[in-house]
Amino acid sequence: MVILLNIGNTHTVIAEAENGKINSSRKILTTELNSGMLPKAMPIAAATVVPEFRVRFKDRDIFWLQPGCPCDIDLSRGDSSTLGADRLANLIALADEFPLPALCIDFGTAITFELLDENKVFLGGAIAPGRALLRNCMHDYTAQLPLVSLKTPPPKGPGTATGDQMILGIDSGAAGAVKELIQIMRQSIDGDLNLVATGGDAEFFIKNISGIEYAGDDFTLNGILKAWEIYKKCK
Secondary structure (H helix, E strand, C coil): CEEEEEECCCEEEEEEEECCEEEEEEEEEHHHCCHHHCCCCCCEEEEECCCHHHHHCCCCCEEECCECECCCCECCCCCHHHCCHHHHHHHHHHHHHCCCCEEEEEECCEEEEEEECCCCEEEEEEEEECHHHHHHHHHHCCCCCCCCCCCCCCCCCCCCCHHHHHHHHHHHHHHHHHHHHHHHHHCCCCCCCEEEEECCCHHHHHHHCCCEEECCCCHHHHHHHHHHHHHHHHC
16 A cells, blocks of 8 residues: 655645555645654655655655656656656656547646657646636735635626626636647647646636546546556666
8 A cells, every 4th residue: 555645735635545546535735734644654655846845754755756757758858857746747647547649737726738749758838827826816916806716607798896807807818828728739749639637626627628538536646656656666
């Protein structure tokens, strides 16, 4: 058995896996994560976009997924040293679970795009602000704009109140940006491109953009697990 951690900016997912399958998982706020939650008698495999946790857990024997770890992905096309561990996990899961070429779009605090060709070559991607981040920025950097809810749907026409206008602008802009970035990614691929979504905000975009397949709640965790299995074989 192995404990899997996907430590994000906002949420962390903790899971248990055995015999190549994830048995159970739970989501907590990343601010709540502490070493006492991690069993000491089990191996741990983790991906994090919050570097402080590598320092905080330095006394624990943890396999940290990062560029340079053995994997089946060709990262030679660009500077992989700055590639987030969660994005590398997505690439590993993408190659393992979906026909290639494929594009993974991870709808989290930031929206990340990872493009993989038919030969498992990482061609690059994009990073855009997510809907929650845009809401927070507009609220934090203005004097009067409110913090609007992610759960409130945008109006079908022009907004008549400030909150509605913000939601319409943010949500329509975010969906439009994703559509445009998908088209840019298609230009680097010959033939069909599979569109795969993961992340906590995936539902909104799948509803508003056709052709995107949901990869499942454990998609990134599966990438971490696959990387762990490759690492064990190489030891």
